Amino acid sequence: MEEEEKNPSSIDIVSDLLEAIFLRLPLKSILISKSVSKRWRSILESKTFVERRMILQKKRKILAAYNCKCGWEPRLLPGSSRCKGNEEIVYMHCNAARPSLSCDGLVCILEPHWIDVLNPWTRQLRRYGFGFGTIFGVWSAFSPGNWAMGFGRDKVTGSYKVVKMCLLSLSKIRVRDPEVEYSVLDVETGEWRMLSPPPSLDLHKEEFHNVLVPAMSVTQETHIVNLEDRLTIANTDTKAEWKLEIWSMDAEVKTWTKTYSIHLENRVASLERQNRWFTPVSVSKQGNIVFYDNHKRLFKYYPRKNEILYLSADTTVISSFFENLAPLPLKSTLPYPHPRRRTKCPLLRPNEFGILDIILATLVLVGSIWSPLLFRVKL
Known part of the structure; x- marks a missing residue:
């Protein structure tokens, strides 16, 4: 392919046609095709191609943590499992006890001394320091009373950012108005920037502004999530009626709508109401919603039938999930631990592509390009 690019007499295939062909290929063939030529890589890593492929995905999956404490970097395990309700679950090799955030298929994992941002599909992992106010340096820093973090995307520039809020000193935890640090990490540049105080953050302008909340009682069972690119509040009522x-x-008019009211009594796996809350994961085109509780139980609600289906147990759900080919920066701001210090994990497999895979992907693309042309000639 590179020789064709240098030869002016060769047939020039426009980038739009190549992009249309790439969109029809499975994920593995796309990843292999990046190694064929610089031109192909530039197309496959362009923002337009990445966004078009995300839009064309018919069904999102559920990302869950495969709890392993071997010390190896987190990564997606091969294969998937399908549970009741036709929901497909993919598993990520990681420590399920570590807080995990996700956005557009990218995953942000909070480690004791650094932050990992991972694209499980391209197998790219980038590591960053905590930036300003890193005073704890211990796991207690991630307790709800000390820290709060978020992970999102700037829809104007397309860059991904990590937002951090933390107390500046342990001595101020019991102070009535503790001093809190607000900062944001740009994943593309690896730079931290200080922010003005909350309550609501615009990731593009990196500014906070007010957002009204619905009239409801907020308890420890109340959680804020991103559901289908909309800010969502999930509140589990455990008083008069047990319901979610x-x-x-x-986002345009800043108004709230109650989209679901799901009665739970005698309809979910039997556990006590107290200290139990539920979090939504995804919504289908038919309006069916998948949600889980803090006891690793997964459910699916069908509004038309008003039924709840019990999908699986012992599933540490991270988020709704779909393929994202967005490339991460080339370098991490922190080095990886030395591999000799880690325990071997039999779950992990080599992720390098062989020369036969590259040849196969090339043949697939060439066939996709020339088959329609030859068919027209015969006619």
């Missing part, structure tokens, strides 16, 4: 209420906000 889900409120979604319209």
